[in-house]
Amino acid sequence: MTITGSRIATPKVRTCSDDPMLMRKTLAQFPSGVVVLATEPDGQKHALVASSFMVGVSLDPCLLAVAVQKSSETWASIKTSKSLGVSVFSQGQGGLTRQLASKNRAARFEEVAVEVHDSGAVFIEDASLWFECAVYDELEAGDHWMVLLEVKQMGVSGNEPLIWHGAEFRDLAKNDTIAVKQ
Numbered sequence: 001m002t003i004t005g006s007r008i009a010t011p012k013v014r015t016c017s018d019d020p021m022l023m024r025k026t027l028a029q030f031p032s033g034v035v036v037l038a039t040e041p042d043g044q045k046h047a048l049v050a051s052s053f054m055v056g057v058s059l060d061p062c063l064l065a066v067a068v069q070k071s072s073e074t075w076a077s078i079k080t081s082k083s084l085g086v087s088v089f090s091q092g093q094g095g096l097t098r099q100l101a102s103k104n105r106a107a108r109f110e111e112v113a114v115e116v117h118d119s120g121a122v123f124i125e126d127a128s129l130w131f132e133c134a135v136y137d138e139l140e141a142g143d144h145w146m147v148l149l150e151v152k153q154m155g156v157s158g159n160e161p162l163i164w165h166g167a168e169f170r171d172l173a174k175n176d177t178i179a180v181k182q
Contacts, residue, residue, distance in 0.1 A: 003058070007049060008010065011059070012131065013037055016147060019169055025029055025147060027132070028165070028166055028167050029165070029166060029169040030165070031163050031164070031165040031170070032051045032052070032053065032163070032164050032165075033048055033051070033089070033153050033161050033162065033163065033164070034049065034050070034051050034053075034088070034089045034097050034162050034163075034164050034169075035049070035051075035053045035066070035086050035087060035088050035089065036048065036049050036050075036086070036087050036089065036097070036100050037050065037066065037078065037085070037086055037125070038078075038084070038085045038100075038114070038121070038122035038124070039078045039081040039083065039084050039085065039120050039121060039122055040116055040122050041077075041078065041080070041082070041120050044177050045108070045109045045114070045116075045122055046074055046077050046078045047074065047100040047101075047108050047109070048068065048072065048074040048078065049097055049100050049101035049121075050066050050067070050068065050166045052066060052067035052144075053065070053066045053086075053088075054066070057148060060149050061136070061148050061151075062150065062151040063136055063149065063150055063151070064086065064131060064148070064149045064151060065147065065148050065149070066086075066147050066149065067141065067144045067145070067146055068144060068145045068146070068147055069143065069144055069145075070143055070144060070145060071143075072130050074105075075145070075147075079138065080135075081120055081135075081149075082119060082134065083117065083119035083120050083121040083132055083133070083134060083152070084121055084132070084133050084134070085117070085121035085122045085123040085124075085130065085131075085132060085133075085147065086116075086130065086131040086132075086133055087123050087124035087129075087130050088125035088127055088128045088129040088130070088161055088162075089124070089128065089161065089162040089170070090126055090128040090157070090159035090160060090161060090162055091116055091125060091159065091160045091161070091162050091171045092162070093124070093126070093127075093162055094162060094169035096111060096112065096124070097169070098125075099112065099114070102137075106149075107151070112124065113125035113126070113164075115178065117132065119132065121133075126157065126159055127157060127159070128156070128157055128159045128160065128161040128162070129154070129155070129156050129157070129161070130154065130155050131151050131154045131156075132151070132152045132153040132154070133149035133150060133151055133152060134149070134150050135147060135148075135150075136148040136149060136150040160172050171177060
């Protein structure tokens, strides 16, 4: 691949119609955090794991966003909850991420350390960040729902986040940081 002017020249430009999985394969090269939306609305814990999570959608009101597949049975179970816990997984929690995303709903929370708030929001212990949210809006976006979540409370543990990149869990490298002037 060579860069010519302001355009990247590639050997062959492909489109989604050439390969229906092209978008997924391409976006796998974009690093993202991994979150779980969890709640206990009916005495039973529900979890939905997502890497399509966006922070800082709005500061007034404080909004986050997550894209959820329309076919998700879990989303249908939790979207009417009064409160959702959003936990951003920490390094070393990749196995836990897979467990909470398991098709075996009965085993999702087996031996998982959580904190359940009176509101019904469920939080994963040792998560990097956490947000207590309420559904603000749900917008149709192709085969997904773009869900806006209004933040009611939040916290930071100080643990480094787990990163999803190239269809693998990764840790942040400890390199020199560059100070950004505010």
